[in-house]
Amino acid sequence: MELMLKGFGEVVKTVTLRVRRYDPEKKELPKYMEYKVPVQRGMTVLDGILYIKEHIDPSLAARYSCRMGICGSCAMIINNRERLACQTQILDLGKDLIKVDPMGNYDLVKDLVPDLTKLFRNHESIKPYIIRQEEKVTGEFLQLPEERELYSMFTECIMCGACLSACPTMATDELYLGPQALAQSFRYIADSRDIGFNERLNLLDSKHGVWRCHFAGACSDVCPKGIDPALAIQLLKGMLAKNVFVKYQQKPAKIGPDRKSILETAQS
């Protein structure tokens, strides 16, 4: 135990955090400010930012919540690459100067806080839910584990928005759906319980849909959860191209027995 804690809490070195500051109340362009932060072992960039808030400049704004890579609030550009601040160890970066920028391709609210409205609206627009024909569903939809494997990786998305910031198409096309939304539409289309391919088709096949992707692979590269949005988009393109010749068939999964009736028969 003592061995494990050796060096814990000890200041290993001091790094400079160069943070891009923007205050919406002052009529000034964003500018960089430098802060000296003593680094302990295990300290993340988010810890560094919180250190600045506590000890140097309380006006620095950043968004965070879980501090463990689950909520997806703290994505920012650290040393020119989109990362989760709470998952990036300062010592792992191995630099004495760490550049912290807010994510690009979003509007900027304050300092390191981007306005993620675009991300959520795009996600909403592809209908991120199971689409069925039945009026009333009485039982569970049945699905095999193998069928779940076909989309399970994309359920892992924490909606941090790093992929949109890394996307070169997003950098110039305001209305592009973005890797996150496209990956999620693949997630629902590939789901054996869903039959919403045609409902989502118009949006995916539009001018700002899948064909805007030119496979720069930046989204898959930066995704902090290891999701592969670029893969989903290329598979979607294949689906859409095939759909021109052979209509894409979606067989809705069977519905399991009604739970209530099972309970009743068990009781009687």
Place this chain on the structure above:
Amino acid sequence: MAIENKKGWIFWFNPLKYSSDKWLYALHRLTGIALGLYLMAHVFETSRILDGPITWNSTMVFLDWPFGVHFGPYILSGILLAATFHALNGLRLTITESGLLMPKPYRIEYPYKAKSLRGWNMVLKILLGIFMIIISIFGIVYIFTGVIL
């Protein structure tokens, strides 16, 4: 008031810190623009023949020796490299973007490595590199010496 923070077109050409696909993307855009400009210049250049053989010959000499420097072969080599890269990478993108040779959705494992950028896509990227080397050696030797290897 929130301000716009778009990365803009300059970001197309900034692949630093991203994967090899982003490098190829940047090069593809760059060569695409270069070839587009070249095509226009090329149409203009060949149209000079309408003004007769003397203008044509002087245009040819000027393009081979612009401002008294023997620069023509370098321009030609540049065009050859750009065209080869754009064509080969275009083929690679046609294949991968149709969802062919792409892996099936897989289970995520730490450390995260996106498989769409690896596997067959990596094979294609390596092939692209090999072809580029071969074609540029043959082409550039031909352009500078007129020898077909």
